[in-house]
Amino acid sequence: MSVLIVDDEERDRLWLKGLLTSRLEGPLTIYEAHDGQEAVDAAMKYKPQLVFLDIKMPKLSGIKAAEQILSKLPETGVVILSNFSDEVYVRQLWKVVPPNGVFGYVLKNASDDQVAEAAKAVLSGDCWIHPGIARVIQRTQNRATNLTAAEYEALVCIALGLTDHEIATRLYLTEKAVQSRLKALYAKLGIPGRGESPDVDFNQRCRAVYLSNRRGLINQSELEEWESRLLASRTTAGS
Amino acid sequence: MSVLIVDDEERDRLWLKGLLTSRLEGPLTIYEAHDGQEAVDAAMKYKPQLVFLDIKMPKLSGIKAAEQILSKLPETGVVILSNFSDEVYVRQLWKVVPPNGVFGYVLKNASDDQVAEAAKAVLSGDCWIHPGIARVIQRTQNRATNLTAAEYEALVCIALGLTDHEIATRLYLTEKAVQSRLKALYAKLGIPGRGESPDVDFNQRCRAVYLSNRRGLINQSELEEWESRLLASRTTAGS
DNA sequence: GATAAATTCAGGGTTTTCCCTGAATTTGGG
DNA sequence: CCCAAATTCAGGGAAAACCCTGAATTTATC
Numbered sequence: 001m002s003v004l005i006v007d008d009e010e011r012d013r014l015w016l017k018g019l020l021t022s023r024l025e026g027p028l029t030i031y032e033a034h035d036g037q038e039a040v041d042a043a044m045k046y047k048p049q050l051v052f053l054d055i056k057m058p059k060l061s062g063i064k065a066a067e068q069i070l071s072k073l074p075e076t077g078v079v080i081l082s083n084f085s086d087e088v089y090v091r092q093l094w095k096v097v098p099p100n101g102v103f104g105y106v107l108k109n110a111s112d113d114q115v116a117e118a119a120k121a122v123l124s125g126d127c128w129i130h131p132g133i134a135r136v137i138q139r140t141q142n143r144a145t146n147l148t149a150a151e152y153e154a155l156v157c158i159a160l161g162l163t164d165h166e167i168a169t170r171l172y173l174t175e176k177a178v179q180s181r182l183k184a185l186y187a188k189l190g191i192p193g194r195g196e197s198p199d200v201d202f203n204q205r206c207r208a209v210y211l212s213n214r215r216g217l218i219n220q221s222e223l224e225e226w227e228s229r230l231l232a233s234r235t236t237a238g239s
Numbered sequence: 240m241s242v243l244i245v246d247d248e249e250r251d252r253l254w255l256k257g258l259l260t261s262r263l264e265g266p267l268t269i270y271e272a273h274d275g276q277e278a279v280d281a282a283m284k285y286k287p288q289l290v291f292l293d294i295k296m297p298k299l300s301g302i303k304a305a306e307q308i309l310s311k312l313p314e315t316g317v318v319i320l321s322n323f324s325d326e327v328y329v330r331q332l333w334k335v336v337p338p339n340g341v342f343g344y345v346l347k348n349a350s351d352d353q354v355a356e357a358a359k360a361v362l363s364g365d366c367w368i369h370p371g372i373a374r375v376i377q378r379t380q381n382r383a384t385n386l387t388a389a390e391y392e393a394l395v396c397i398a399l400g401l402t403d404h405e406i407a408t409r410l411y412l413t414e415k416a417v418q419s420r421l422k423a424l425y426a427k428l429g430i431p432g433r434g435e436s437p438d439v440d441f442n443q444r445c446r447a448v449y450l451s452n453r454r455g456l457i458n459q460s461e462l463e464e465w466e467s468r469l470l471a472s473r474t475t476a477g478s
Numbered sequence: 479g480a481t482a483a484a485t486t487c488a489g490g491g492t493t494t495t496c497c498c499t500g501a502a503t504t505t506g507g508g
Numbered sequence: 509c510c511c512a513a514a515t516t517c518a519g520g521g522a523a524a525a526c527c528c529t530g531a532a533t534t535t536a537t538c
Contacts, residue, residue: 009348011254109248150485161430161446163524166439177486179526184484186526191400194493194526200405200470203494205445205525207400213459220452231439389515403495416516418496423514425496433496433523442524443496485534494525504515 002029002046003119006039006065007054007081012108016052016081016115023116036060043069043076050123055082055089056221063089066103067096077122079104088222104128147188147217154181156226159209159218170230182208241268241285242358245278245304246293246320251347255291255320255354262355275299282308282315289362294321294328295460302328305342306335316361318343327461343367386427386456393420395465398448398457409469421447 003020007013017030031046033039037059043051051069053062060068066078080103082089093103104118107130118128147155157167164182168175186193186204189211194201212218242259246252256269270285272278276298282290290308292301299307305317319342321328332342343357346369353369360367386394396406403421407414425432425443428450433440451457 015250148484158442158445159449161441161443161449163440163442165524166441174487175524176488180486183526201402202400202405203397203402203444203525204400205442206397206448209445209448210398210400210462214463223449224453387514402493413517414494415518419516422496479538481536481538483534483536485532487532488530490528492525492527494523496523497521499520500518502515502517505513506511507513508509508511 001026001123002031002048002050004031004033004039004042004046004048004051006033006036006042006052006057006062008034008057009054012054012081019112019115020119023112024119036062036065039065040068043073047073048076050077050079050119052079052081052119055080063092063096066093070096077102077104079106079118079122079128081106081108083108084216084219088216088218102127106130147185150181151185151188152217154178154185155208155212155218156223157230158182158205159212159223160227160230240265240362241270241287242289242291243270243272243278243281243285243287244291245272245275245281245296245301246291247273247296248293251293251320258351258354259358262351263358275301275304278304279307282312286312287315289316289318289358291318291320291358294319302331302335305332309335316341316343318345318357318361318367320345320347322347327455327457341366345369386424389420390424390427391456393417393424394447394451394457395462396469397421397444398451398462399466399469 001024003024005013005016005020007016013032017032020030021028029046029048031042031048033042035058036053039051039053039057039062040060042048051066053066055062057065062080062082066080069076070078080089080093082105084107090105093105102122102125104122104127106115106118106128110118110130114130118130121128153171154167157170162170164175164178167173167178171178182205186208189208191202191204191207191211193204209218213220240263242263244252244255244259246255252271256271259269260267268285268287270281270287272281274297275292278290278292278301279299281287290305292305294301296304301319301321305319308315309317319328319332321344329344332344341361341364343361343366345354345357345367349357349369357367357369392410393406396409401409403414403417406412406417410417421444425447428447430441430443430446430450432443448457452459
């Protein structure tokens with residue numbers, strides 16, 4: 001039995017290592033990595049049955065590392081360790097894991113029992129998803145509330161503070177098209193239009209950002225990545 | 240020597256307990272509490288020299304707990320443990336700690352050495368602030384960039400998605416006054432006006448929210464508290 | 479391939495946000 | 509008490525965001 005533990009924080013690595021050592025029966029080999037890049041390299045080298053991946057890591061996020069590992073070694077059991085129940089990450093993970101692949105999704109405030117359970121489940125071919133995220137997953141698959149890629153794109157743009165016109169330019173669309181996307185987005189988020197609400201009048205744009213943050217559809221660190229990408233493309237390949 | 244450790248996560252409590260036991264010389268008594276309310280009670284009862292407080296806790300936040308403890312026992316050394324370098328919290332803490340009071344501010348990704356250092360510093364009457372927050376503190380005291388209470392209030396409102404008109408109603412102001420506040424806010428955040436920017440056109444409202452999040456002036460959980468308060472006041476004391 | 483759904487785009491109208499100037503008022507120190 | 513700074517408020521104007529309807533296209537799905 002071999003396990004790869006990937007986390008940039010020593011404290012968490014120690015905790016996991018201790019936990020797995022005491023809870024998993026049989027001989028156990030543990031490898032460690034400190035970031036996504038190391039994780040991919042180590043996985044290639046040692047081909048562990050199980051990989052524990054922190055989401056927030058320098059160089060390569062846990063999700064991206066999982067993607068690369070699974071593309072080479074689809075048999076690997078992946079367990080994601082996350083601090084939040086962010087819908088963004090669940091969405092991304094969903095795309096990355098092969099249809100018949102196995103994965104676990106554990107929040108960092110999980111009990112030791114839960115982590116051990118998740119590890120065992122994934123090893124024996126089952127998925128294990130933290131209770132409380134089940135809800136998020138459901139939403140991820142629900143047509144009515146699940147955002148399309150287009151809507152998500154628009155969401156990120158307004159969250160960064162772009163105007164309709166800027167968004168249109170950047171995405172090669174008309175302003176009207178952008179407004180269409182936004183309208184659909186507001187509807188899915190359940191934001192009332194002007195005068196549609198009994199007691200509170202909202203600025204839909206800002207309200208959409210707020211609610212999306214609340215639901216974990218977007219979060220600050222994701223946005224910051226998007227920003228650097230969007231602004232870079234402008235400076236580099238300027239018109 | 241007595242220390243009170245307050246954190247709702249067992250893992251972190253254990254970590255801190257082990258750390259302090261091994262690093263602090265002399266006989267050591269450690270008390271524990273799981274939330275802000277318990278913390279205040281325990282502090283009253285045991286009068287520890289040092290209190291370690293997590294910021295995010297059920298019932299009473301670390302800051303508020305610190306406020307109550309310091310109002311009764313101003314001699315207590317308070318060390319805040321936070322996951323982020325959020326400016327909101329530093330601002331709040333600044334107000335709560337008496338002018339001659341002692342406090343520490345440690346990020347949770349701090350090394351064991353740093354935590355031990357912070358504990359010793361506070362015990363011997365010095366403040367200890369995590370490197371990287373120094374910058375935030377400076378900004379907190381800088382006239383030009385530091386937000387006034389009025390601007391902060393406006394910021395929270397737009398971040399929640401309220402319109403100018405709604406804000407005016409809620410704060411008993413004119414729409415024009417609200418716009419004044421917002422204008423000042425945008426200026427302090429350094430957001431370019433229409434056409435003032437060479438390459439990107441921003442929706443100032445959303446941009447302000449984004450940048451404030453980035454700088455830690457506001458954050459999601461704070462906003463959610465504000466929301467429940469603002470919406471409650473409407474339903475309860477209507478008109 | 480046909481149906482349904484999502485997406486783009488248009489025209490034209492209303493409201494909101496943002497801009498500029500400027501004055502009365504409040505606030506905090508010296 | 510007075511100055512300087514912050515704050516509130518006003519009027520009027522330009523731009524952006526939102527609303528409605530409706531049609532042509534693309535995209536999935538059966």
